[in-house]
Amino acid sequence: MTKAVPADILSRLKAVLGDGGWSQDPERLAPKLLEWRDRWTGTTPFLALPKTTADVAAVVGVCFEAGVAITPQGGNTGLVGGQIPQGEILLSTERLGAIREVETFDDVIVAEAGVTLARVHEAAAAVRRRFPLGLASEGTATVGGVVSTNAGGTQVLRYGSTRSLVLGLEAVLPNGEVWNGLKHLRKDNTGYDLKQLLIGAEGTLGVVTAASLKLYPVLASRAVAMAGVPSPQAALHLLEQAKAEAGGAVEAFELMGRQGVDFALKNIPGTRDPLEEVHPWYVLAEFSSGEPGSAEAAMERFLTHGLEAGLIADAVVAQTDAQAKALWLIRENQSPAQKPEGATWKHDVSVPVSRVADFLDQATAAMLAFAPGSRIAGFGHMGDGNIHYDVLRPDGGDDAAHAARRDEGSRIVHDIVMSMGGSISAEHGLGSMKTAEAARYKSPVELHALKAIRAALDPKRIMNPRVLF
Amino acid sequence: MTKAVPADILSRLKAVLGDGGWSQDPERLAPKLLEWRDRWTGTTPFLALPKTTADVAAVVGVCFEAGVAITPQGGNTGLVGGQIPQGEILLSTERLGAIREVETFDDVIVAEAGVTLARVHEAAAAVRRRFPLGLASEGTATVGGVVSTNAGGTQVLRYGSTRSLVLGLEAVLPNGEVWNGLKHLRKDNTGYDLKQLLIGAEGTLGVVTAASLKLYPVLASRAVAMAGVPSPQAALHLLEQAKAEAGGAVEAFELMGRQGVDFALKNIPGTRDPLEEVHPWYVLAEFSSGEPGSAEAAMERFLTHGLEAGLIADAVVAQTDAQAKALWLIRENQSPAQKPEGATWKHDVSVPVSRVADFLDQATAAMLAFAPGSRIAGFGHMGDGNIHYDVLRPDGGDDAAHAARRDEGSRIVHDIVMSMGGSISAEHGLGSMKTAEAARYKSPVELHALKAIRAALDPKRIMNPRVLF
Numbered sequence: 001m002t003k004a005v006p007a008d009i010l011s012r013l014k015a016v017l018g019d020g021g022w023s024q025d026p027e028r029l030a031p032k033l034l035e036w037r038d039r040w041t042g043t044t045p046f047l048a049l050p051k052t053t054a055d056v057a058a059v060v061g062v063c064f065e066a067g068v069a070i071t072p073q074g075g076n077t078g079l080v081g082g083q084i085p086q087g088e089i090l091l092s093t094e095r096l097g098a099i100r101e102v103e104t105f106d107d108v109i110v111a112e113a114g115v116t117l118a119r120v121h122e123a124a125a126a127v128r129r130r131f132p133l134g135l136a137s138e139g140t141a142t143v144g145g146v147v148s149t150n151a152g153g154t155q156v157l158r159y160g161s162t163r164s165l166v167l168g169l170e171a172v173l174p175n176g177e178v179w180n181g182l183k184h185l186r187k188d189n190t191g192y193d194l195k196q197l198l199i200g201a202e203g204t205l206g207v208v209t210a211a212s213l214k215l216y217p218v219l220a221s222r223a224v225a226m227a228g229v230p231s232p233q234a235a236l237h238l239l240e241q242a243k244a245e246a247g248g249a250v251e252a253f254e255l256m257g258r259q260g261v262d263f264a265l266k267n268i269p270g271t272r273d274p275l276e277e278v279h280p281w282y283v284l285a286e287f288s289s290g291e292p293g294s295a296e297a298a299m300e301r302f303l304t305h306g307l308e309a310g311l312i313a314d315a316v317v318a319q320t321d322a323q324a325k326a327l328w329l330i331r332e333n334q335s336p337a338q339k340p341e342g343a344t345w346k347h348d349v350s351v352p353v354s355r356v357a358d359f360l361d362q363a364t365a366a367m368l369a370f371a372p373g374s375r376i377a378g379f380g381h382m383g384d385g386n387i388h389y390d391v392l393r394p395d396g397g398d399d400a401a402h403a404a405r406r407d408e409g410s411r412i413v414h415d416i417v418m419s420m421g422g423s424i425s426a427e428h429g430l431g432s433m434k435t436a437e438a439a440r441y442k443s444p445v446e447l448h449a450l451k452a453i454r455a456a457l458d459p460k461r462i463m464n465p466r467v468l469f
Numbered sequence: 470m471t472k473a474v475p476a477d478i479l480s481r482l483k484a485v486l487g488d489g490g491w492s493q494d495p496e497r498l499a500p501k502l503l504e505w506r507d508r509w510t511g512t513t514p515f516l517a518l519p520k521t522t523a524d525v526a527a528v529v530g531v532c533f534e535a536g537v538a539i540t541p542q543g544g545n546t547g548l549v550g551g552q553i554p555q556g557e558i559l560l561s562t563e564r565l566g567a568i569r570e571v572e573t574f575d576d577v578i579v580a581e582a583g584v585t586l587a588r589v590h591e592a593a594a595a596v597r598r599r600f601p602l603g604l605a606s607e608g609t610a611t612v613g614g615v616v617s618t619n620a621g622g623t624q625v626l627r628y629g630s631t632r633s634l635v636l637g638l639e640a641v642l643p644n645g646e647v648w649n650g651l652k653h654l655r656k657d658n659t660g661y662d663l664k665q666l667l668i669g670a671e672g673t674l675g676v677v678t679a680a681s682l683k684l685y686p687v688l689a690s691r692a693v694a695m696a697g698v699p700s701p702q703a704a705l706h707l708l709e710q711a712k713a714e715a716g717g718a719v720e721a722f723e724l725m726g727r728q729g730v731d732f733a734l735k736n737i738p739g740t741r742d743p744l745e746e747v748h749p750w751y752v753l754a755e756f757s758s759g760e761p762g763s764a765e766a767a768m769e770r771f772l773t774h775g776l777e778a779g780l781i782a783d784a785v786v787a788q789t790d791a792q793a794k795a796l797w798l799i800r801e802n803q804s805p806a807q808k809p810e811g812a813t814w815k816h817d818v819s820v821p822v823s824r825v826a827d828f829l830d831q832a833t834a835a836m837l838a839f840a841p842g843s844r845i846a847g848f849g850h851m852g853d854g855n856i857h858y859d860v861l862r863p864d865g866g867d868d869a870a871h872a873a874r875r876d877e878g879s880r881i882v883h884d885i886v887m888s889m890g891g892s893i894s895a896e897h898g899l900g901s902m903k904t905a906e907a908a909r910y911k912s913p914v915e916l917h918a919l920k921a922i923r924a925a926l927d928p929k930r931i932m933n934p935r936v937l938f
Binding site: 103105128156157160164173178179184188190191192199219240245246291297351381423424427428442443446456469 | 572573574575576577597618619621625626627629630632633642646647648649650652653654655656657658659660661662663665666668669670674685686688689705708709712713714715716717718757758759760763766767819821822823850852853854855890891892893894895896897898899903907911912914915917918919921922923924925926937938
């Protein structure tokens with residue numbers, strides 16, 4: 001457990017932050033101490049609200065000297081408890097809100113940690129550019145948060161995770177020093193890439209205060225289609241065809257089981273069944289291209305071949321943006337649509353793309369044996385091998401009884417994932433939720449190396465001490 | 470200086486490697502001790518020729534225990550001295566030559582460190598895939614080498630450096646332990662990404678023994694053109710147009726000054742002047758697409774608009790693969806074509822794309838003031854802001870006199886680069902050549918962090934101790 005923070009340290013923090021720069025008001029703190037799915041609630045003696053990088057450095061400096069722990073928080077959209085303090089100082093980046101620079105020749109935007117992803121999208125659009133990181137939570141998720149968790153989302157297949165989209169970082173390291181690595185460079189081979197270490201470090205190696213992010217051209221053509229498919233195995237073959245037909249133009253290739261589609265139709269207003277008949281699985285594919293008409297042509301070839309080969313039972317192509325949005329609405333609400341259905345064991349796993357179908361088969365057989373009657377919603381980014389595999393209590397079952405078996409059930413799922421060379425956290429991170437699981441599955445060689453790196457950069461372990469390992 | 474290696478250590482190394490697994494034969498060693506531009510020659514008491522990862526682990530384990538230093542070497546194509554031992558044990562990866570796996574659903578190839586880049590290309594082509602890392606030295610450069618130096622090349626604009634193309638690594642860490650991180654995963658957020666630290670570490674954090682590399686679809690259309698342009702500033706505007714016209718389809722956007730084209734025409738057999746008239750600068754652009762005809766159409770739009778806007782004076786589009794090859798021949802021989810011209814100061818620098826033209830202006834003015842009559846060949850990957858900026862002695866000048874002023878001249882160039890937020894090594898690395906320069910330009914905060922990481926993973930500093938920092 002975290003030690004109590006001495007009163008003189010709080011006084012020093014108040015002094016360096018000044019009026020408006022901190023809070024101990026329970027009402028101000030409350031929304032920052034509650035995880036949005038209500039899974040974690042936190043406590044903190046002090047909320048730091050730095051306005052500048054120098055403020056952040058001052059806070060971390062005071063805490064480093066005194067050995068006082070800090071939990072950094074962005075938009076509080078994390079799903080693994082990493083941003084919820086348990087007695088630590090809470091450092092919110094919400095006031096680090098400037099977009100410092102937009103440079104179109106460099107195709108770079110420099111945004112501070114507290115800028116939301118949606119604001120980055122708007123700023124990019126204003127100069128006819130695009131920042132290709134899309135999250136359901138983009139109106140709330142912040143730059144500091146997506147960088148610190150290496151966020152994924154729906155466009156990883158084409159553009160990679162956040163890691164691939166960052167050209168430079170500014171961060172306050174655990175000793176309170178400011179590292180200015182805010183470059184606009186596409187190439188820089190001058191030793192270890194420190195930013196790569198901070199990306200996905202979940203705040204354990206310092207506080208990211210700003211990032212240089214890559215911008216891309218606005219695309220001239222886009223095609224979105226939903227296809228009913230007989231099986232994940234068929235979807236796998238379709239994915240290979242899509243990549244071949246569309247070259248680099250496959251923007252998203254998402255898989256959903258019918259159970260999840262049913263939840264969306266039942267619980268999310270405005271959704272409607274995308275195809276006339278009911279299909280066991282659905283593929284939502286999006287192609288895009290810089291060439292007018294090119295994405296549409298590739299989509300037509302793809303669907304025609306898929307229908308001819310019997311890999312697709314039926315399909316619909318969005319004819320308007322509104323229709324495309326309606327198709328995406330079903331996909332993006334796969335998780336929210338589960339909320340009214342009761343207790344669930346959620347898994348954010350990845351396996352090699354070639355093993356997605358095997359994974360779904362094996363995991364579902366194991367879950368139905370372990371928890372008969374469970375309702376299984378498997379969906380996700382098939383193109384990346386990333387499946388959100390959620391096991392809900394039986395219809396009319398008991399929430400508490402289901403929740404009580406979560407760890408045991410998840411262990412079975414994770415064992416299957418690891419037997420396939422997969423990952424127990426594809427895009428959400430480890431946070432405080434999966435530290436024990438990570439310790440179980442990571443090799444001692446790797447754990448030893450990762451801990452040595454952490455100790456080297458944060459010898460007093462003040463940065464988010466409860467998370468990772 | 471490196472200490473002499475005790476005889477009993479050499480005996481132990483011979484024992485673990487067995488017959489054929491080592492050499493002390495000067496003739497066998499000679500080609501591995503000479504850098505290809507003859508700039509560095511090395512010495513070593515012992516060449517280790519491990520055949521397996523276990524062999525590598527045994528060698529590193531013996532050396533770690535005894536505190537004996539090791540220099541790893543791949544294809545010996547490095548340009549900054551990092552692979553040339555100065556008294557250390559030389560560990561060559563040449564016998565780690567297996568392609569362990571090619572998986573088309575995962576779009577992954579797993580190759581051992583000693584496999585050449587050309588063999589990776591062949592293996593990819595055999596399954597109708599593509600590994601988009603192209604280097605002039607690809608027939609000799611190896612997987613371990615390109616990973617350890619985060620090699621760049623001509624396709625970074627579209628696909629990123631080697632860092633973006635690696636899905637997993639296997640490596641022997643400095644303590645002799647084997648880290649198996651050979652995943653096929655596109656997404657894995659379970660803590661610090663150890664492979665990112667090893668990529669570009671120039672052998673200082675361990676020996677990369679194998680890599681999982683990303684494969685891409687073979688492309689359906691390709692267009693290559695050479696344009697004569699009035700200035701780098703015009704080229705900058707053209708680059709922005711190319712990105713807008715071609716969406717994600719700009720594969721390469723290279724800039725060359727006439728001086729370098731002249732060297733190629735004079736010294737490289739088979740080259741011919743690409744355009745009727747002489748132009749001060751040339752852009753070599755390559756577009757590609759998964760859609761048949763798409764790249765060609767985008768290229769036509771791009772050239773038409775460029776000519777109309779006065780940004781292009783004249784242009785030629787390759788009509789055949791042979792013509793495309795002929796255009797690339799001029800670009801790829803920019804460096805070899807300099808060799809008969811005498812002493813040169815070479816720089817592998819990057820600046821923000823928006824500053825490339827400024828950099829060329831400022832650097833050339835400074836060089837002509839500092840070394841009047843110098844012949845300046847500036848060329849490179851304009852799309853990445855990466856310029857190879859080479860300053861040759863005056864025609865008929867004295868090689869030794871020019872070489873003697875190299876450090877002073879390079880300092881001027883590097884100071885200009887750094888004043889623009891650039892990098893003194895865009896793609897070649899620091900090696901032993903640029904350690905002092907790196908120490909000069911990196912911030913103390915960053916240097917301190919990087920050294921702490923190195924010490925944490927290699928407490929005895931046995932891995933390539935002369936390089937980086």
